[in-house]
Amino acid sequence: MEKPFVLHMLTTAKNLSPFDVNMAIDAGWIAPIPYSYVEASEVRGLVQDVIFSRSAKGLKSTGIFIGGRDTKEAMDMLKTAKNSMVPPFEVSVFADPSGAFTTAAGMVAVAEREIINKFNLPSLKSLNVLILGGTGPVGQVAAVIAAQAGANVKLVGRQLEKAQRIADLCNQEFGKGEINIEAGVDAEKGEYIKTTDIVFATGAAGIELLSAELIASAPQLKVAADVNAVPPAGIANLDPFHDGTPIEGSKSGAVGIGALAIGNVKYQAQNRLLKKMIETDEAIYLNFEDAFELAREYVKSKN
Numbered sequence: 001m002e003k004p005f006v007l008h009m010l011t012t013a014k015n016l017s018p019f020d021v022n023m024a025i026d027a028g029w030i031a032p033i034p035y036s037y038v039e040a041s042e043v044r045g046l047v048q049d050v051i052f053s054r055s056a057k058g059l060k061s062t063g064i065f066i067g068g069r070d071t072k073e074a075m076d077m078l079k080t081a082k083n084s085m086v087p088p089f090e091v092s093v094f095a096d097p098s099g100a101f102t103t104a105a106g107m108v109a110v111a112e113r114e115i116i117n118k119f120n121l122p123s124l125k126s127l128n129v130l131i132l133g134g135t136g137p138v139g140q141v142a143a144v145i146a147a148q149a150g151a152n153v154k155l156v157g158r159q160l161e162k163a164q165r166i167a168d169l170c171n172q173e174f175g176k177g178e179i180n181i182e183a184g185v186d187a188e189k190g191e192y193i194k195t196t197d198i199v200f201a202t203g204a205a206g207i208e209l210l211s212a213e214l215i216a217s218a219p220q221l222k223v224a225a226d227v228n229a230v231p232p233a234g235i236a237n238l239d240p241f242h243d244g245t246p247i248e249g250s251k252s253g254a255v256g257i258g259a260l261a262i263g264n265v266k267y268q269a270q271n272r273l274l275k276k277m278i279e280t281d282e283a284i285y286l287n288f289e290d291a292f293e294l295a296r297e298y299v300k301s302k303n
Helices: 018-027 040-051 071-083 097-119 137-148 160-174 186-195 212-216 259-279 288-301
Strands: 006-010 031-035 062-066 092-095 128-132 152-157 182-185 198-201 223-226 243-246 255-257
Touching: 006 018, 006 040, 018 031, 018 259, 040 062, 040 071, 062 071, 062 259, 071 092, 071 097, 071 137, 071 160, 092 259, 097 137, 097 198, 097 223, 097 243, 097 255, 097 259, 097 288, 128 137, 128 186, 137 152, 137 160, 137 198, 137 288, 152 160, 152 186, 160 182, 182 186, 186 212, 243 259, 259 288
Parallel strands: 006 031, 006 062, 062 092, 128 152, 128 198, 152 182, 198 223, 223 255
Antiparallel strands: 243 255
């Protein structure tokens, strides 16, 4: 008798995201089992309870998902989970805290599509990317993905000290010292926008981060993307349905990408990663780099 597909879903928060539970079930995981308030010190024990409760063959229908709200904590837990395996007792693990990995992957992939299709550029390489509200999970990951794709990235927050701390985290922890994300402060975005090619609004819902005046003052702006679906928009004159649509008031001919267009690619990336865990014959460990790879593949398939 084949074992049912069981996904053990860990979160450091009070509640596991219902979004992630639905995604897991729709991808084919029959039994998503939540674990709340998980501490880093508990991961090893939980993982080993998972792997030693089934035969090596039965573990092919077993997986672990890491949620929570903190990107570094999720990556550390992913690493701990991997180091806790005892081959051949090993299962696949997928980290996506607050959906930040797949959301950021979707946003950067769609922006890259517009750069290639609308502006006839080969890639994000050497383009200037401004990330507003960048100290949160989505902003952090979008910064790393864009920098790894060759862009010059400035991560902006309300306080320069915090923005610098997050930029350093992104460069060293997530970028492995191979990228150089710069920090910026929100009060100076009027100057930054003058040399910006792509802007990502990744702040809290219902807060306008980029005004119509700033859009009009951006001479080389090409793409503006906003993950916020709650009015008012994070970027003026951009709504959730924008999908490569020209932005009203942009003198440079910039196009906008709204939350629903980003969400569609995010959904596809997360769905495919969850399915990949089911389909693989060997344990895999999935993070934002894998999410971006699948988001890119999906976007290219729709061109």
